[in-house]
Amino acid sequence: MMKKNYVMMVDDDNYTTELFNLIINRTPFKEYFTTVEDPLKALSDLDKIYRTSSGRFPDYILLDLKMPELEGFEFIREFEKQFPKQKGKTFFIITTSSIMEKDKREAHTFQSIKDYLIKPIPCDYIEKLIVEGYNKVS
Numbered sequence: 001m002m003k004k005n006y007v008m009m010v011d012d013d014n015y016t017t018e019l020f021n022l023i024i025n026r027t028p029f030k031e032y033f034t035t036v037e038d039p040l041k042a043l044s045d046l047d048k049i050y051r052t053s054s055g056r057f058p059d060y061i062l063l064d065l066k067m068p069e070l071e072g073f074e075f076i077r078e079f080e081k082q083f084p085k086q087k088g089k090t091f092f093i094i095t096t097s098s099i100m101e102k103d104k105r106e107a108h109t110f111q112s113i114k115d116y117l118i119k120p121i122p123c124d125y126i127e128k129l130i131v132e133g134y135n136k137v138s
Contacts, residue, residue: 007034
């Protein structure tokens with residue numbers, strides 16, 4: 001059996017997180033997906049896993065850019081500072097409603113960002129990410 005990718009969604013929009021939880025819960029892959037609506041809580045949860053090996057670190061993090069507590073690019077900078085051993089192991093998919101070209105340009109400055117999606121995210125995107133990984137997602 002192929003290894004499944006573990007995916008975390010960090011998005012402050014409750015509608016988005018609930019929608020994708022509903023979608024994934026109808027598949028056999030719900031154990032490979034988690035959502036967190038507060039980016040600071042996501043960093044705290046990841047820190048606990050990192051320090052204690054008490055869970056699986058995500059292979060991919062779908063990350064909203066515009067969040068009040070900590071915007072997406074700041075989240076990535078903090079992530080890379082706190083979890084240096086995850087470099088090259090955990091990748092980001094930016095999810096945003098922003099069509100600002102400067103955001104897209106900034107995203108290209110991070111090696112850890114694999115994709116930049118304008119919302120809405122296709123319904124089957126996360127399932128493909130879990131099963132196939134980024135290279136085959138389209």
